[in-house]
Amino acid sequence: MHIIQSSGYQLELGSIVESSFIEKLKLFSNEKIVLFADEHTSEACVGFLISHYDQLSEAEVIVIPAGELSKTVEIVENIWEVLSDYQIGRHDLLINVGGGMITDMGGFIASCYKRGIQFINIPTSLLGMVDASIGGKTGVNLGHFKNQIGVFSYPIAVYIDPLFLLTLPEAELMSGYAELLKHGLISDVTLYKRVLEQMEDPASISMELLKDGIEIKNNVVTADPLEKGERKKLNFGHTFGHVIEGFYLGKKGVSHGWAVAIGMIFESYLSYKKGLLKFEDFQEIERDLLKWFKIPSFSDDDVQQMVDWLLNDKKNRSGKIQCCLLEGMGKCTFDHEISLNEAMEVFLHFKNQQINLN
Secondary structure, X not given: OEEEEOOOOEEEEOOHHHOOHHHHHHOOOOOOEEEEEEOXXXXXXXXXXXXXXXXXXXXXXXXXXXXXXXXXXXXHHHHXXXXXXXXXXXXXXXXXXXXXXXXXXXXHHHHHHHHOOEEEEEEOOHHHHHHXXXXXXXXXXXXXXXXXXXXXXXXXXXXXXXXXXXXXXXXXXXXXXXXXXXXXXXXXXXXXXHHHHXXXXXXXXXXXXXXXXXXXXXXXXXXXXXXOOHHHHHHOOHHHHHHHHHHOOOOOOOOHHHHHHHHHHHHHHHHHHOOOOOHHHHHHHHHHHHOOOOEEOOOHHHHHHHHHHHHHOOOOEOOEEEEEEEEEOOEEEEEEEEOHHHHHHHHHHOOOOEEOOO
């Protein structure tokens, strides 16, 4: 069991039945417990937990449809009403069981309900394990804009059991690998190379690689919990990635990790065009990522809409688009202003390297 200390709580990587999860549940022996999941994780993952822990035999279970289309204020409001119907109080517990969408939403639901109830994250996707469940960011989408509504709020624990990865299709694993590649590109080129090697056999991810990826994310957010400085580096690939994800929301094959991978290609190209990244390094990144993540098709009108959406990015300041850029593989810097013309040029440059998602 790997135990990693974070901001006021701990992450445990290993078998959940050998973790402190049972001790955490005992703290709520006189309180109500709610399990929150989507339709993909409710049977396999929630069923596993209920069958292994008597303390969960009477837990309420809330299940929502899978996918980003469920990550809305309207569904959150419905869940708050359900919690009220269950008479959930401020001393009760919400357990989020699922991928990044569930831990993002569940953390937000718990943080705002009755001014905050305690919650635990049990990520079941690779992306959730190495990224979304760590660091206290919670939120939901606002239309096509990713995570526009949310707060920083921390769970009382995060339990990361690789057993749950066995329930994932390969496409979901690849989405998580994209975030691991990002961790490597912003801080550790050796990790980046190791992730690329692992992707050749995606289903057999090593515990050591998981641990190293998690520690990169955790170390950054522990040092800068409210994203005032260094934590901004974790947004590499997300400026362009979020508008791409929002634009193709609901289309088959478009996941958060996939969109971030395309965003990393775009932002690496922009890094090269601004004279920060060597052309050879950009070519290597482009070649590596395009092997696994193809660029979607888009028209000139699509480009104009996505460029306009960049003006609503959460990282913007004083009306200026802010972007993370690379100064080398493993070295990321932040708070770079980019113009609408520069953003347009990036989209148009890649317009001929696209696939049709329809």
